[in-house]
Amino acid sequence: MPEKYQVLSRFSVDIKIEPVTGKIIDYEDKGIIYYADEKGNKVQDISERGDGFNYETIKTQAEIAKKEKIKIIAYEWIIPVLLGLIGIALVVVELRKKKWNGLLYFGI
Secondary structure: OOOOOEEEEEEEEEEEEOOOOOOEEEEEEEEEEEEEOOOOOEEEEEEEEEEEOOHHHHHHHHHHHHHHHHHHHHHHHHHHHHHHHHHHHHHHHHHHHHHHHHHHHOOO
C-alpha cells in the first residue's frame, strides 16, 4: 500500500485558557492518520486518536485559575490602594503634628 498511496494526517487542538492568569482550563485534541490517493482523497484510515481533560480536571483547573486570579487582582489593585491610603494617613498625621507644634511654639 505505501507505494501506491500517500500517508496524510489531520489534527486539531482546542485549548481554553483563562485570560488573566494564562492557566489552561480545558484541553482537547483529536487526529486521524490515513492513506490517500494522488489527489489527497482519503482511501483508508490508519489510526485515530484523541485526548483531553475530563470533567474533574477541568473543574480543578478552573478552581486553581480562580485562586490565582484573586491573587493577581490583590497584587495589582488592593495592595497598592491600601499602601496609598496608609501613605496618605501618615502624611496627614505628620502635618497635624507640625501644626500643633507650630501653634504651641507661638503660644496660641
